[in-house]
Amino acid sequence: MKIVVADAPSLKYSVDAIACLVEEGVFEITKGGILLKAMDPSQISMISFSMPKETFLEYSVEEERKVGLDIEQLSSVLSRGVRGEKAELGVEDGRFVIRFVGEKKKRTFKIPILDIGEGMQKEPKIEFKNYVKITADAFKEVLKDAKLVSSHIRLSLGANEFVAEVKGDSGDVRAEFEKDSAQIAELKSTVEAKATFPLQYLDDITKASPGSEVITLYIDTDRPLKVEYKILGAEVKYYLAPRIESE
Numbered sequence: 001m002k003i004v005v006a007d008a009p010s011l012k013y014s015v016d017a018i019a020c021l022v023e024e025g026v027f028e029i030t031k032g033g034i035l036l037k038a039m040d041p042s043q044i045s046m047i048s049f050s051m052p053k054e055t056f057l058e059y060s061v062e063e064e065r066k067v068g069l070d071i072e073q074l075s076s077v078l079s080r081g082v083r084g085e086k087a088e089l090g091v092e093d094g095r096f097v098i099r100f101v102g103e104k105k106k107r108t109f110k111i112p113i114l115d116i117g118e119g120m121q122k123e124p125k126i127e128f129k130n131y132v133k134i135t136a137d138a139f140k141e142v143l144k145d146a147k148l149v150s151s152h153i154r155l156s157l158g159a160n161e162f163v164a165e166v167k168g169d170s171g172d173v174r175a176e177f178e179k180d181s182a183q184i185a186e187l188k189s190t191v192e193a194k195a196t197f198p199l200q201y202l203d204d205i206t207k208a209s210p211g212s213e214v215i216t217l218y219i220d221t222d223r224p225l226k227v228e229y230k231i232l233g234a235e236v237k238y239y240l241a242p243r244i245e246s247e
Contacts, residue, residue, distance in 0.1 A: 001029065001060065001061050001062065001063070001065075001089075001090050001091060002058060002060045002088065002089075002090055003029075003034075003056055003058065003059055003060070003061070003088070003089040003090065004056060004057045004058035004059075004086055004087070004088050004089075005055075005056055005057060005086060005087040005088075005089070006056075006057040006086060007083065007085075007086075008078070008081025008082065008083075008085040008086060008087040008100055009081050009082065009083055010232045010233075011078050011081065011087050012075060012078035012079050012081060013208065013231060013232055014051065014208075014231055014232050014233070014234040015071070015074055015075050015078055016075060016207070016208045017047070017049065017208040017209075017231055017234065017236045018036060018038075018047060018049055018071055018236075019071045019072060019074075019075045020204040020205065020207050020208060021038075021040040021045055021047050021201075021204060021205065021238070022036075022038045022039075022040055022047060022071050023041060023070070023071060023072065024038075024068065024069070024070055024071060024114060024116050025038040025068070025069065025071055025116075026038070026066050026067065026068045026069075026116060026117070027066070027067045027068075027069065028064070028065075028066055029061055029064060029065050029066070029067060030061065030064045031053070031061050031064060032052065032053055033050055033051050033052040033053045033054075033055070033059075034050070034051045035048075035049065035050050035051075036048075036049040036050075037049070037122075037123065044198070044201060044240065044241050045201055045205070045238060045239060045240045045241065046123070046124075046238065046239040047236060047237070047238050048123055048236070048237040048238075048239075049234060049235075049236050049237075050234065050235050050236075051233060051234045051235075052233070052235075054233075055232075055233030055234065057086065065091070067091065067096055067113055068113055068114035068115060068116040068117075069096060069111065069113065069114060070111070070112075070114060073111055074096075074098075074111065077098050077109045077111060078098065080100065080107070080109070081100050082100075082102075084102060084103070085100045085101060085102040086100070086101045086102075087099070087100055087101075088100075088101060091113070092110065093110070094113060095110040095111060095112060095113060096110070096111050096112075096113050097109070097110050098110075098111070123237070123239070124224060124239055126220070126223060126224060126226070128218035128219075128220055128226060129189075129190045129191060129193070129220060130157045130188060130189040130190060130191070130193040130218065130219050130220060131157075131186075131187075131188055131216055131217060131218045131219065132157055132162045132177075132184060132186070132187045132188075132189075132216070132217050132219070133184065133185040133186040133187070133214045133215070133216045133217075134162065134177065134183055134184055134185070134214065134215055134217065135183050135185070135211070135212070135213075135214060135215070136206065136209040136210060136211050136212070136213050136214070136215050136229065137211040137212070138177070138183035139206060139215050139217075140206055140209075140211070142164045142175045143199060143202055143203050143206070145173050145175065146164065146166045146173055146199055147199055147203070148170075148171075148173065149166055149167075149168035149169075149170045149171045149172065149173055150166035150167065150168035150173075150199065151168075151198065151199055151200065152166065152196050152197065152198055152199060152243055153165070153166050153196065153197060153199050153202065154166065154194060154195070154196045155194065155195060155196075155197065155217065155219055155225070156192070156193065156194035156195075156219070157187070157189040157192070157193045157194070157219050158189055158192050159179075159189050159192075160178060160179045160187075161176055161177060161178050161179060161187075162176075162177045162179075162184065162187060162217075163175070163176050163177075166199075185214045191221075192221075193219045193220050193221050194219070194221055195219060195220070195221060195222050195223065195225065195242040196242055196243045197225055197240055197242055197243065198240075198243065201240055202227075202240070205227055205238045205240065206227070206229075208231055208236075209229045209231065210231060210232075213229050213230060213231070214229065215227060215228070215229045216228040216229065222242055222244055223242065224239045224240060224241050224242060225238075225239070225240045225242065226238070226239055227239075227240070
């Protein structure tokens with residue numbers, strides 16, 4: 001197995017999308033790319049991560065395998081890659097190998113492969129009817145505003161607008177985006193939808209999203225939120241359980 005990333009730091013940014021939620025995970029190294037699906041320790045959220053083989057400078061996998069890793073350790077090692085270096089991934093002597101290759105120099109790290117079960121959780125089978133595509137920067141600003149007054153945020157979609165609002169002991173915050181606003185790339189709502197979610201999880205989920213990218217939020221009333229975005233060739237999907245509120 002030999003997998004090469006052209007720009008070493010980009011791999012760290014992609015893995016950060018996993019590290020925000022998951023402490024340990026099983027990567028499935030397939031002939032089509034690298035996959036991971038895992039629940040966070042609290043079982044409130046889930047991530048589905050994929051990097052297709054086209055993302056890599058070189059991708060040679062003769063035999064598909066599963067590799068369990070400590071995600072924080074993996075992220076820490078990847079942070080040692082610098083611009084201008086390639087990152088080579090492999091398995092040697094029962095350990096996962098990360099080799100940074102620059103001009104006339106190499107640095108090699110070997111980290112333990114963990115036995116953490118089969119991995120690959122199943123994604124929820126939910127057919128979403130409503131979604132909004134909003135710029136990452138705009139949504140992150142909404143979350144910053146919301147955290148000033150509460151620990152939860154209510155997201156709602158109507159035919160012509162996306163609304164995020166919080167109500168707390170120290171005040172209320174409400175952000176409204178019309179369908180044709182500059183921050184909204186697309187909005188589709190067949191029925192009015194609304195649900196409430198923990199702010200800290202949404203902050204963690206969107207932290208790795210590039211500001212210029214579009215985040216897609218799939219919202220149905222009192223059902224899990226689905227969040228999608230791309231980061232340097234990787235595709236990430238998150239599912240977050242709602243807080244069921246009594247009227």
